[in-house]
Amino acid sequence: MENIVIIGNGVSGVTAARHIRKNSNKRIIIISAETDHFFSRTALMYVYMGHMKFEHIKPYEDWFWEKNKIELLRGYVSKVDHEKKELQIEDARILKYDKLILATGSKPNKFGWSGQDLHGVQGLYSKQDLDLLEINAPNKEVCKRAVIVGGGLIGIELAEMLRSRDIPVTFLVREKNFWDGVLPDGDSKMLNEHILDHHIDLHLETNLNEILADESGRVKAVITDKDETIECQLVGLTPGVSPNVSFLNDSGIELGRGIKVNRFLETNIKDIYAIGDCAEQQEPIGNRRPIEAVWYTGRMMGETVAQTICGNRTEYKPGHWFNSAKFLDIEYQTYGWVFSTNGRKEYEEHFHWRHSTEKICLTISFQKETKKFLGLNTFGIRLRHEILDKWLNEGRDVMHVIKYLKDANFDPEFYLDYENEIAAKFNLEFGTDIKPEKKNWKRIFAIG
Structure with a gap:
């Protein structure tokens, strides 16, 4: 039976394990030095704040792993010997592998400040x-x-x-x-x-x-x-954080800031792959950074590498950029590309709207000449991912986005909406006369 070993039990490593199990009977071993079981890293804050207990942020019950024949090993991998296909764990135990997935995540940055190692x-x-x-x-x-x-x-x-x-x-x-x-x-x-x-x-x-x-x-x-x-x-x-890869310095695996991978998430060594925060694309994908320390990209990499491990060699194609976060009590979403003011591209124009009293705002990025919609940031407004993805795929212009922004609104029925205000400000700035509309999707789909 083929031995698949995954170093790291974060979202990328665990997603890979789950999808390998769905598609195969291979032996799967996950090694982690941090915890016995996978937990939601983004939910750590809610444990400290008293909203949850630690066991509440474990997405799977402890019995899940044995039931799905995924073996868990607590330990620190100190060395990878790719010629013997062996891992040295805490300078003592040796573990053999047939295929190895590196999903070691990130470590916090330290910049040599005097006193940075003090207690507290x-x-x-x-x-x-x-x-x-x-x-x-x-x-x-x-x-x-x-x-x-x-x-x-x-x-x-x-x-x-x-x-x-x-x-x-x-x-x-x-x-x-x-x-x-x-x-x-x-x-x-x-x-x-x-x-x-x-x-x-x-x-x-x-x-x-x-x-x-x-x-x-x-x-x-x-x-x-x-x-x-x-x-x-x-x-x-x-x-910030950096890829957790220092234990690989003498392994023969090609490193940059992270572990260098091709579009199939393969390293320079046969049967060794890297996914998640520790993976560095040899060539960036579009405007994306070579290293993406983002939960949802880690999950997608895990799904992708599982296909390759199970005999269906699959290229990593993350699609349009998306991310979400929370700043105190303001929800943030970003779709496509909206660059910072200092990093704005020559061809890029921004439209910004902000509510007069609430901490709610929206920024839309589009091409100056063609008016093609490039991306959108929202704070305090929830939008539908599938609608934004559709507009980006179809190459819609910014006027279409303003006109049909109501279609993307994901806020509950009795929340206030702001599409009329947004359109009014856009019309004033760009000399247009757009009136927001909402398509009758039921009728369109019924006809189709």
Whole structure:
């Protein structure tokens, strides 16, 4: 029986295992050093906030694995020997494989700050980080102030978690606006306001210089590049993540920042594949980055590699870019390509609408000359993925999107809608006369 070994029990590795099992009788072993069972990493915050218990964020019951003949092994892989097709686990045990899937995920970035290894300094990525946070910041008596370094998704999640326990938070963001390396100015400026509205002390264009220790070796303060000293009992380092691949340095597997793969998620070594956060495309796919540390792309890679493992060699084709997140209580969705203000392409034009009183906004990207619809960001408005995907596939123009935006609205029936306001602002800016409509899809499908 063919032996399939998967290193990593995140969404990509577990998805691969599930789909291999659906399509074959192969032996499947998942190795993880983090936890015994797969859990939803994006839900860690809700455990700390008291909305869930840890067992609630495990998508599958503990009996699922044995029932589906997926073997789980807790351990750290220290070496891959591709010539012998062997894995060395924690410098002792040897495990043979026929095919190997590397799904080792990411690790938090550290940039050599003085004091970054003190007690009370941590990231928020793993189950171990969650457990450590309960020690470092159980309440506002133990942690009178926290400083978070890095203005990305993990940083805002950590800020929300700490504020849920009334712990004061100072947020150091090196950019001019929050997440403005990703978002256009209109979107990121609204998030600046929203962060401040939630009583988070936001310091823009500010970098960490040094972390200071008290006499017991715990963090007591940070010093910024503006010579400001901020007393704190917790420093959350959240300046992004990097592929977790250092154990492969002498393996013969080609590495860049991550594990180099072709379009079939194959490495340079026969029978070894890489998926998820640790995989780096040899050539980027369209506008996508070579490494995509995103939940839904990890899932798609897992499904794709399973097909190849089971004899149906399949190219990874992720389709149109999509992502979603939550910034405190604002839901965010992005479809297609809406580049940041600084990263905007020469051919790209943006239309931005923002509600006059609520923290709700929308940015549409389109080609200047042809008016072709390129992408859309929404904050506080839910849209239907299948409709946006359809418009992108059909190459619709921005006027069509504005006219039929109601078709994409996914908000419940009694929520307010904003399509008329959006169209009015678009008409004013671009000299059009678009009147929003909603197609009678039932009638269209009945005729078809």
